[in-house]
Amino acid sequence: MRRHAVWQSTGLRNALILLALWEIIGQLGLVAGGALPPPSDILIRLWQDRGDYPNHIGATLYASVMGFLIGNAVAIAAGVAFALSPALLRLFRGINIAAFALPPIAIAPILALTMSGMAPRITLAALGVYFVTMTATVIGLSQADSRAEDVVRAYGGSRWTVLRLVQFRGAVPSILAGLRIAAPNAVLGAILAEFGGGGRWGLGTYLLGSLGRGEPDRLWGIGLIATLIAGLSYAGFALLSRRLLGATKAVTLNTAVPTGGTASTCLSARVRMALATVLLPFALWWALIKLSGAPAMIAKTPGDVFEYLFLSQGAAAAQARLLAALAETLPITFIGMAAGLAFAFLLAILSRLMPRFIEAFMPVALITQTMPLVALTPLLVLILGRGPSLTLWITISVTFFPAFVTLAQGIALVPKSAEDLPRAYGASRWTEMRMVTIPASLPYLFAATRLTVPRALLGVMIAEWLATGRGLGNLLNQSRGYLDYGMIWSVAAVSVILSVVFYQLVVVAERQVLARLGMATPE
Known part of the structure; x- marks a missing residue:
């Protein structure tokens, strides 16, 4: 209780210092000639615009909440099904990654043309939360203590009893960590749909209408309101996690983790499964297009995209534009992904070694996460330019x-008793981290890597779309202006395929590393 009070006072003090520095910098116009207005100006503008916000906030909240509920319900149900049936997980892997890797900026205008009302916003919000929560559920269920499972089975417990009493209970921390990440994603998905798909109300629509007015205080006000909504959703699940985790923490390391997949599967069965995994997303794509009844000029099937890129008269020009955009997008994607992972790993280690430092840093980190990209990007353009x-x-x-x-969730779940053993033999704190904590949290490191692959590509494309005028994001923007739906669908398909390929490379590396350590391997 005392530690929590210290954390609150430290966080409040850091927030006040940050606001004071921000006010001074803004008043003096030290950042890009006033691109960073002081908080006082932002608050004045918020008060002046107070009549505009209720309808915009209401529309965004409705789409975010509905998408969050629907997406997470499907995600948890799918995660349970995938944990019970590894073959089902392998079969749907392509669809799962495709759902997460679909660039919202590419499909938002298409959804707006093929759906009505709030459906496009709810759909993008649901897609934004599905993969994160589903992955967290599968990881949590697969990392359950096998010894407790054996005890339940020894007393005649059914598969459902094992799932309910052991696996799902042990997965609560992982699922709550996923929900914390998913909550801001729902807000981002709704705003992206508003930004790219039109509509009268919504923070994304309001932001789009304010971009060309040269009023940084209004842009910052909209961005901070969006950040507040996303931040409160994150904080709500963080509080829920804090209250529930006391009953779900392990006290010892599981020494009997199963080794994952079986080696008895014949080669022909593996080939059939691989083909089905690859073809199923394309079959679902084709079926959704046909069932939607959307005009053929707008909705493109896999066959239409193949014809556009390889058989049409303009195929050579389309390929050249696509390859040129890829050459600009992929290098910065790899660099940003590697830097983001390295930074995350360092912070996760410091969260264990230097908790006070992380407590001081977390408010800034939370703002960068919860402020939606479409709100953050125009503000960063004013500060950093378009390079x-x-x-x-x-x-x-x-x-x-x-x-x-x-990563921090994985490190926090390592039992303290396991860390105390090397210390009893005189090991330093870093030696204990290297020998026990980091190896025990490796499944979470690879899960974090899988999460960053599509997000890195999406971040680059949004920056290109809104600011830099280069790469795949800019190609999407140009194609929308030209009504070149063939290129729009081509960029979406290529970005998904790239994300699936990179994801599979991470899975292969994960399987090899964890198998050598005798830990559970992904299916």
């Missing part, structure tokens, strides 16, 4: 925090 530094900054900011939350 590569902007893209790199955005990519790191959108990748490091989800990775940090996942």
